[in-house]
Each structure stands twice: as structure tokens, then as C-alpha cells.
Amino acid sequence: MKKIFTTILSFLCCLGAFAEKNVPHVEVTMPFHKGVNLSNWLEPWYGLSVSSNFFGRQDFEDMKSIGVEIVRVPIHFEAFSSKDPDFIIDEKLWKIIDETVAWCTELKLYMIIDMHNDCNGNTKTRPDVEKMLNKIWPQIAERYKNSSEYVLYEVHNEPHFKSGNLNADIDKWGKIQGRILKLIRTIDTKHTVIVGAENWNNIEALLKLPDYKDDNIIYNFHDYSPFFFTHQGAAWTDLKNIKNIPFPYDKDKMPPFPNNESPSVKQLYKNYELDSSEEVLCKPLNDAVNFANKRKVALMCNEFGVDMTHPDNQERINWYRLKNKWMDERNIIRISWDYKASFGIFNTGSLSQQFPQDVNVDLIEAMGYKMPKNIQPRTAGWLNNSFENGEYKIFRNTLAKNILPISYLNGGKSTAAFDAVSENNELCISIPEAKPYEALRLDFLGAEDFTSLVNSGLSLEFEVKTTQKDFKLDVYFMDKEDSSKGKDGLEWRCKISLGPKDKVNDGKWHKIKVPLNDFEDYGAWSNSMNRWFPGEGLFKWNKVCQLVIDFSDNGQNKEVCFKNIVIK
Known part of the structure; x- marks a missing residue:
């Protein structure tokens, strides 16, 4: 019996090793691996002023204390500029970014200066976006070219021209991004630049990006799959009436399908078992890893997450645990959307949540973070x-x-x-x-x-x-x-x-x-x-x-x- 057990155990170990061996792994590594987005700060569709004190040094210390290694700062540079034709950035915005760069450098926390701009669902990227980028990126690169290695640049968040010809849009953006990358390099050859694809940083479009022949870039994509789970109940989508969807798929937990829903939503409901399977969710990751290795570049997913408003908390934690596991296995840098608000790490989506008392501890542990010991609750309000x-x-x-x-x-x-x-x-x-x-x-x-x-x-x-x-x-x-x-x-x-x-x-x-x-x-x-x-x-x-x-x-x-x- 002992011999049979040993044989079975050896066989299972071989299977495990074989499965692990067949998970592709990004060969190029970076000195950071996991982080968060700082939304609701410098995005003026929320009506924020550049003098807003929504984030301060203490917030960065808090993030560092749980194990965050990199933060992404979405900034609508165009909105904080003089607009056409010169797009001169407001000095008050520079002051906030300067301060943030100083904090991150002191704390040895990497940060992405992200050209975010407006990317609501009903928008489209301006057809002449290159004109604006040609004016703004030299200002950014000139200002931070001598800053520490903790600063990274992101050319543009989620470009989406919506011309009606997706392949043409993908090709158009790929060429524009290449020219902007060369423009940045005429000023700053030191800092890592993050590039992404058209169609909202779509992972399939990523595979069609040109080879930019730059050994200091990171290819990036966004991942909110399966959308039927991550955006259930979201008021800005067609899923506003869809709630209590489990993850992974569980037939016994699936709610009945609501009446009077559109055919497209009905199809998502019907396909959810397949769409939420590991095989379907991991195939695009594997394709992206193989693509990055051919290009000999690092790979990043700098937006992924689940709106907390309607899913069960444990189902949401299940999603983060698996997504983080799959990306970690493949050496994909991961930066979740977001820190506070409805995709955040706190117990509710309110922006009033306080560190440490309101942190969703089970969630951050599923994401590979850990609460520091003996930290006292803060005075709130x-x-x-x-x-x-x-x-x-x-x-x-x-x-x-x-x-x-x-x-x-x-x-x-x-x-x-x-x-x-x-x-x-x-x-x-x-x-x-x-x-x-x-x-x-x-x-x-x-x-x-x-x-x-x-x-x-x-x-x-x-x-x-x-x-x-x-x-x-x-x-x-x-x-x-x-x-x-x-x-x-x-x-x-x-x-x-x-x-x-x-x-x-x-x-x-x-x-x-x-x-x-x-x-x-x-x-x-x-x-x-x-x-x-x-x-x-x-x-x-x-x-x-x-x-x-x-x-x-x-x-x-x-x-x-x-x-x-x-x-x-």
C-alpha cells in the first residue's frame, strides 16, 4: 500500500510540475510587482481642483505599509492646461505632482505619471490627440527627466477612437504612440515608459502593437473579465439590473435572469459559465506573456478590479485571489483599480473610509498585502x-x-x-x-x-x-x-x-x-x-x-x- 501511495504521489507531483511548466512566465522583471491606482484625485470629471488635498503623504505611507510597491496616478493633463494650441500645464498641477514625486522617492515607492484624460464610456479619443500629446509630453519629460528611478511615464490611458473601423484605429494609435515615445526619448532616455493598445487598452489589441525597439518600456493592458461579474449592477453599464452573480461560476448560486433584459445581456448570462472559466480567462494572459517575451519587454496590467456595490464580498475576494494568482504565476505586474471608491480596498466605496480601521483585510490578503501590526485607528472626519x-x-x-x-x-x-x-x-x-x-x-x-x-x-x-x-x-x-x-x-x-x-x-x-x-x-x-x-x-x-x-x-x-x- 505504501508503495502504491508513493507511486500515486509521484505521479501527481509530476502532473503539477508539468502544469506549472506550461504556464508561460514573463522573462523580463522589474523592481516592483503590485500596486494600486489613485483615482478621484486629479481627474476633473469629478470636479476636483488641483489644490485638492484628497491624498497626502500619510496615504502614501499607509499604502507602503501594507506592501504596495507602485502607485498609478491618473491625471487629466489636458483639462489642467491652457488648451489649444499650446496646452501649457497649470503650475499648480505641477506643484502637486512634484510633491508626489518627492514623497514616493523618499518612501522608495514607484509611481506612474499617467496621461489619463477623459475615458468615460460615452467618450472617444479626440482624432487629433497627437497634437495635444506633442505639446504636453515634452513638458512632462523636461520636468522629470532628472527625477529618481521611482518615476515612470504612461503615454495615454485607454485610447479609443471609435471611427467604426477598429483595425484602422488600432493601427493609427500604434503609430501615434511610437512617435510620442520617440519624442519623449529626445528629452528623457532614463525613465521607463508604459505603452498600451487601442480599444481601451484591450489585451487582444496589445498583440497588434508595433515593436517600438525600446528596451526600457513596459507593455500594458487592462483586465476586468469576466465583465458580467466585475460590473454587475453598475449604473453606467447595461448590467444595472444584474446582481448577486457568483465567482467562480456556481449553478446553484446563480440568480434567476431578470425580465425584460436586452438580448446582449441575456447572452452574457447564458455564456457566463464558459466566460468565467480559468481556461477562457487565462488564455489572453498567456498570449500576452508570449508576446512580451518575443519583444523582450516587461508586461503590466495596470487596471483590474471588481465594483464592490453588488457582488457578495466573499465572491469578490475569490475573484481577486484567483486573478492575482494567475498574474503572479506569469510574472505580470498588477496594479488594481483602485485604492478608494467602489473598486477599492476598503469596506465600502465611500471616499470617507479611514486607514486602518476600514480596510477590507480579507481582500488585501487575497491581493498579497498584509496589514501592519499595532497600528492605531485614525481620528476620522x-x-x-x-x-x-x-x-x-x-x-x-x-x-x-x-x-x-x-x-x-x-x-x-x-x-x-x-x-x-x-x-x-x-x-x-x-x-x-x-x-x-x-x-x-x-x-x-x-x-x-x-x-x-x-x-x-x-x-x-x-x-x-x-x-x-x-x-x-x-x-x-x-x-x-x-x-x-x-x-x-x-x-x-x-x-x-x-x-x-x-x-x-x-x-x-x-x-x-x-x-x-x-x-x-x-x-x-x-x-x-x-x-x-x-x-x-x-x-x-x-x-x-x-x-x-x-x-x-x-x-x-x-x-x-x-x-x-x-x-x-
Whole structure:
């Protein structure tokens, strides 16, 4: 019996060795292997200012402490530039990148300066993108050519021309990228450059990229497969009604297919067992590895992840464990999307999540990270960190920590500037123009309890200046309704209004002071039901999420400025 057991064991070991031997392995290695994306920071479709303090040195220390080796910083350079024809980058953006480079160098943490630009699902890459890249990349390369080896460049995130001829688009981008790479090399031959393919950094398109004859590049792709699992329930996809999908596929756990879904979604449901199999998911990885080895370059997947909103937490962890395992076996550098937000490593998708207490420990362990020992929970929240000089600061020369500015102005064509200079050298918030009902939202990154502020008789104070003749403004605090109230997700408002009677439209600064007790219950708007709910006394001061400056039914065609927004 012992002899039979030994024989079987030897046979199984041989099978294991044979299987392991047949997993291709990228031959070119780099001094980093795993990392995260820092989304929601320098991407202005979220309305962020370049003066935003959403990430600081402590965040980089936290990431380093769990084992992150490289961070990718998505930056919409074009939006933070003078636009056509010169695309001069705003000096304030350079200041933030300079600071980030310094932190990463000190911490020996690699970072990617990623030319991200707008890549929402309904967009397409501008046909003349090369004109813009020809102006911006020399500025980047010149500024960082003498920086440490911890800096990497990424030519362009997810190009997608959408001309209707995919092969032509793939070929077009491959040639453009080659010319931009040569342009960078005329200035900087030191730093590693990341290149990727058309069709949203598609892995199949990667195999059609030209050989750029550069021995200091990394070929890159993105991987959100199987999409039916990773984006289930995502509001920006056709899968918004698909929820509770297991991974790996389990017939007994599959939910019934929802009624009235499109044929394409029905086909994804039908194919999910095959599409989620290891054989199907790993074949593109193997093809990419073989391609990289032929080119003698390193290989990276610098976006992969699962939206946490609808999958079961354990099913999501299963996906990360397997994906990371498969990429590690193949020596593919992996950088997950993202750190915070709905694809992040924290327990919810809220941007208010705190390190270390809110980290999803089981998830990061599945990703090959480890929580440091004996680390103390941090003091969280705007209220606990904003009091100084007898006031609770929201904006005075700069935004307070734990305030995330969100705006959608002029139909999305502009954002608020949080660093305009007023007459006495104080910084102010400048709103260039706004369409009716557009707003500037100052998010507290979580629910804050204002009860003690209200009971103490404190007031909201701010200064405003405009020359808009028909100036109207609604200023309100907003909360979230409890699910137990039957109107889950409604944003209840408590507001004050400014108008012609207040006479603040003479181009001079006017100080506004309103006791919190004078704010009036107003109501809530439901996007899902497309209706307005009148005030029902449901606004609660103990769960304030945002301070909103709403430009009412008039909008603004003249600049309006704000400064010194505090509660005192």
C-alpha cells in the first residue's frame, strides 16, 4: 500500500510540475510587482481642483505599509492646461505632482505619471490627440527627466477612437504612440515608459502593437473579465439590473435572469459559465506573456478590479485571489483599480473610509498585502479635524481636510477654481459660469453630526462677489435618508436663498452670515423616480453629507466668487 501511495504521489507531483511548466512566465522583471491606482484625485470629471488635498503623504505611507510597491496616478493633463494650441500645464498641477514625486522617492515607492484624460464610456479619443500629446509630453519629460528611478511615464490611458473601423484605429494609435515615445526619448532616455493598445487598452489589441525597439518600456493592458461579474449592477453599464452573480461560476448560486433584459445581456448570462472559466480567462494572459517575451519587454496590467456595490464580498475576494494568482504565476505586474471608491480596498466605496480601521483585510490578503501590526485607528472626519482659531473651516485660503469638491458646471465644460486670488491676496473659489441648477458641492466624505453646532447657535459664514444682475443662489446642507424611512437614498435638504433683495451683485465682496437654526427644511429630489419630494421634516442635522451651492433656475453667465466659508 505504501508503495502504491508513493507511486500515486509521484505521479501527481509530476502532473503539477508539468502544469506549472506550461504556464508561460514573463522573462523580463522589474523592481516592483503590485500596486494600486489613485483615482478621484486629479481627474476633473469629478470636479476636483488641483489644490485638492484628497491624498497626502500619510496615504502614501499607509499604502507602503501594507506592501504596495507602485502607485498609478491618473491625471487629466489636458483639462489642467491652457488648451489649444499650446496646452501649457497649470503650475499648480505641477506643484502637486512634484510633491508626489518627492514623497514616493523618499518612501522608495514607484509611481506612474499617467496621461489619463477623459475615458468615460460615452467618450472617444479626440482624432487629433497627437497634437495635444506633442505639446504636453515634452513638458512632462523636461520636468522629470532628472527625477529618481521611482518615476515612470504612461503615454495615454485607454485610447479609443471609435471611427467604426477598429483595425484602422488600432493601427493609427500604434503609430501615434511610437512617435510620442520617440519624442519623449529626445528629452528623457532614463525613465521607463508604459505603452498600451487601442480599444481601451484591450489585451487582444496589445498583440497588434508595433515593436517600438525600446528596451526600457513596459507593455500594458487592462483586465476586468469576466465583465458580467466585475460590473454587475453598475449604473453606467447595461448590467444595472444584474446582481448577486457568483465567482467562480456556481449553478446553484446563480440568480434567476431578470425580465425584460436586452438580448446582449441575456447572452452574457447564458455564456457566463464558459466566460468565467480559468481556461477562457487565462488564455489572453498567456498570449500576452508570449508576446512580451518575443519583444523582450516587461508586461503590466495596470487596471483590474471588481465594483464592490453588488457582488457578495466573499465572491469578490475569490475573484481577486484567483486573478492575482494567475498574474503572479506569469510574472505580470498588477496594479488594481483602485485604492478608494467602489473598486477599492476598503469596506465600502465611500471616499470617507479611514486607514486602518476600514480596510477590507480579507481582500488585501487575497491581493498579497498584509496589514501592519499595532497600528492605531485614525481620528476620522471633517468635524474632528477642521476646528482652528475658533471656527470650523470649510474653505479659508484652501479647502479643509476631508472636504471633497465636486462640481458640474457649464454643461461639464468647466470646473470651479479653488485658488483664484482676491484683491487682498486671499484665495477664493471662482465659478466662471453655470447653467440653471448646476451646483458646487463640498462633500464631507461621510455623514457628519452637526447637532452640537446647531444647538450652540453657530452660523454658516461666507463671502460672495458677483456682477450677475439677476443673481440667485440656493445654499443648502444635504443628508441621506435612512432605508427604514421607505425613501432610501433621498438627499434631504435644509436651505437658505439669496436673491436680488440681498444686493450682493455689485462686484464687491459681501459677507453672509446665517445661523444654522435659520436654515429651512426644503425637500429632496429622486433621480431614480424623477420626482421632487417636498420637505417632510426628514432632514437630520446628525448626518450631514454635503454643503451645496446651487445656482438655481437662473444659472450664472457672470463669474461668481466665494471665500472664507466657515461655521462659527
